[in-house]
Amino acid sequence: MPALALIDMNNFYVSCERVFRPDLEGRAVIVLSNNDGCAIARSQEAKDLGIKMGDPWFKIRDAYRRAGGVGLSSNYALYGDMSARIGDVLAQFSPDIETYSIDESFVSLEAVPPQSRFQLAKDMATTVRRWIGISCCVGIGPTKTLAKLANFTAKKRLLDNNGVADLMDEERRARAMAVIPVGEIWGIGRASATKLNALGVETAADLLRVDRRLVRNVLTVVGERIVAELAGESCVDLDLEPPPQKGCAVTRSFGRSICEWTEMEEALAFYAARAGEKLRRQNRAASVMQVFMHTNRFNGDPPYSNAATARLPEATTDTRDLIAMALVLGRRIWRPGYRFAKAGVILDELVDASAVQRSFLVDPDRRGKSAPLMAVIDDINNRMGNGTLTLAATGICRHWKMQAGMRTSRYTTRWDELARVR
């Protein structure tokens, strides 16, 4: 029987911050989304104060601070780098790893003798804790869904475990599933949980007992697959090699609303340029672009929301093409008189950049010069820092940019922001 471990960092973003800010240990700490919008990571102390995932910062700020809580802007440079380091540690334990998200990895334990799996999982957790400074939980199960469930079991200490839970054994599995709400199962979100509850299905164990055809009726094949996985039948393979991305988006709320086309133009150009950088990093070219913009949905501003999509003459990675198209599409949906809160550039139908289907409409001479030019720009920005060389269309002042006033230093990726020892 196959065996998988799921390693999941505890309160990952907060834990990253605490590695470099030990003064935050023992205190309520939350990390905020872009623009300091809402809480996206919470320390245990913050959870105990009643802070919920997604709570808007401006609503909780005052009371939270009075209670001694700390709010931090998100520092993705730091979290991304810590995540890569954790990946290096895990790679020492097994070659068969799927990096599932910034703070979670699946590790195949198939080659590990059953009696050694638990100890190996413990060793992984202690090593990550000791070398990186971040604690984590490990769940072991025969399928991905059960490994996730085991991880939940470990996090909530539902069985007699401490940070590691092994659910390979069917009897232990049944005991855990009897107390785990359906909504905690991987792939069962709010909508599905509500439907299941209406059918009297409250726990994972309940779901396992439901007739599969009924599950398929209510939750489509997605639900059917989840039940199979819960029963120990593997339906979701380990992805050792991340599959190439199909789309790529740069979307962002503005630091303050945009009312002028000149500013929207700048923002769209900036987003398109960022999208281009992402594409080139993955050696992909985009065939289709969508641009959208909308007003604030919450504050009573007159609502307007629109999107425009077009196919590029030829799949491209060239920032100039992307900006030009973004502005054409943006112009099409721009309406004066509204206060825009957010916009985005979405690229679709990504293809391998070295195998682009060519078009007669594109000047071959320009095409030949595009890749070297972009490579030079990227290289300069990599060496001298992001934003060293930009296209003028992306703006200079960027008054619309997001707020991140409470961001900690990029300790591990910027020489000028290294931690200081006094």
Place this chain on the structure above:
DNA sequence: TCTGGGGTCCTAGGACCC
């Protein structure tokens, strides 16, 4: 004043074809 961003997958329904 202030409510995130970036992905994936699935389905239903319309348009179109023969």
Place this chain on the structure above:
DNA sequence: TCTGGGGTCCTAGGACCC
């Protein structure tokens, strides 16, 4: 009196994940 059937492709929207 009588108004087909079966297939594909595309898109928008929903649901979910972290």
